Amino acid sequence: MVIGCCTLNNISEDAKTRSDANKQIEKLIEKEKKNFKSTHRLLLLGAGESGKSTIVKQMRILHIDGFSEREKKEKIDAIRKNLRDAICVSFLKLPYVCQSISGAMGSLRPPVELELTENKRLRDYMLETASKPDFDYPLEFFTYCSKLWKDGGIQETFERSNEYQLIDCAKYFLDKALEVGAPNYIPSEQDILRCRVLTSGIFETKFSVDKVNFHMFDVGGQREERRKWIQCFNDVTAIIFVAACSSYNMVLREDPSQNRVKESLELLASIWNNRWLRNISVILFLNKQDLLTEKVLAGKSKIEVYFPHYATYQAPADTLAEYRHENSEVVRARFFFRDEFLKVTSNNNGGRHYCYPHLTCAVDTENIRRVFNDCRDIIQRMHLRQCGDDVLLFDIIVRRLTCTFDISIGFFKLPREAA
Incomplete structure (x- = not known):
């Protein structure tokens, strides 16, 4: 009789433990559901130097408080380093090959x-003195930069920067x-937008627009950085894929x-066709339209040299009519690259995701304001669909709580036990 009572007590305690554990899990799931429903999570993806970090800076300018005086002063060293990298420093250590x-x-x-x-004396100064690691930017450096920049040989070399x-x-x-x-010197907002600093790791920026919360994740785009992308995939509302169209000759x-553009096309394909992202739509930022326009108008780097089928490409007639006040060759180039990226997303492969293209110039605050306002409705619809689909929402929450991921360069996979 005593043995029977002990057994019943043990069963009762086990049941209570399981019940308590289930309640804790249910509370955790409900908490995660509430958090998920109240926030739009945007993941910025794209190859290196496509302009992702500049988009994040624009969100700070548009929807937070911009940059404080202290933060602007902290950017001075990075800006001066950009100037030095441009005119005098050659960095040839793999995997990065950079020349001044x-x-x-x-x-x-x-x-x-x-x-x-x-000007040979000034160039020698740049290559021998200004290239030293402990260089401290004396005033003469900036004077020499200004003088050298006006030299015809320096200008010709700059014009051949795609080489x-x-x-x-x-x-x-x-x-x-x-x-x-x-x-x-105090950097302007435009100076900060233009400043290039290599992104390594994952950076989260939080902001609100009309009482709607956004979390934007910026990750490095170089190949060795992409293995970190998968850490952000679990609960993302939408992917903003940034492609630098002006880099067609680089x-x-x-x-x-x-x-570079072919790398972006392959990268978008790997994201679009990934089975774990078939319900995540892509907002496509076809970026650096200002630089693309400059290259097309200059006429020195023909797109058909790098993309032979451009020679026979014709922009849609309605597009040419809509942009009739702009240079027709520039319009043709813009929509050629748009169509190249849309080809990648033409097959849904059984998924429920869509691609929404936008022409962007990340350093133009008004352009990004307008584009992001257009995107907000799209993002809201994506979010409502995710929250209204109980199966999808439960899958997102469970993956958020339990899954771990691994990644190979450019392509994504779950561990074998989860696949």
Whole structure:
């Protein structure tokens, strides 16, 4: 009889323990549901140097408080480093291959000579003195930058920057070298937007628009950074994929054999066709439209050299009519790249996701304000669909609580036991 009572007590205690555990799990799931429903989570993806971090900076300017005086001053060193990287520092340590304008002159085929022989002393200073790790940016450095930048040979080398690796902001900061070097220099918002700093890791930015909460995740786009992307996939509302259309004539820093736009196309394909992302729609930012326009109008780097089928491409007639006040060749180039990326997303492969393209210029605050306002309705619809689909919502919550992930470069996979 005593044994029977002990057995019943043990069963009762086990049942109570299981019941308590179930209640805790249910509470946790309800809490996660509430948190999920109240926040839109946006994941910024794209190849390196596509403009993802600049989009995040724009969210700070538009929807937070911008940058404080202290934060602006903290950016001075990074801006001056951008200027130095542009004019004098060559960084050839793999996987990053970066050359300055001065450093590239002799390596181009055919090589470029300085227009004024008296500027050789300034170029030597850049390559020998200013390239030292402990360089402290004396005032003469900025004076020399300004003088060298006006040299015809330096300008010619800059015009051939697709033949080597040069940061996009080179011209912007070289044009204002004397201002950047002034003792009382305080960066403007545009200076901060233009400043290039390599993103490594995952950065979260939180902001609200009309009482709606957004969490935006920015991750590095270089190949070795992509294994970190999967950590952000569990509960994302939408993916914002950023592609630099102006880089059609450039190669990757980490792989000089790969065209940058073709890398972006392959990367979007790997995301779009991934089985774990078939219910996540993509907002496509076709970025750096300002630089694309400059290249097309300059006429020196023909798109058909890198994408032969561009030679026979015709923009939709309604598009040409809508943009009739703009240069027709620029419009044709814009929509060629739009259509190239939309081809990648033309097959849903059984998924319930869509691609929404937008032409963007990440350094143009008004453009990003307008585009993001357009995107908010799309994001809201995606979020409501996720929250209204009990099966999908439960799957998201369970994956959020229990799944771990691994990733191989550019392609995504779950551990074997979860697959």
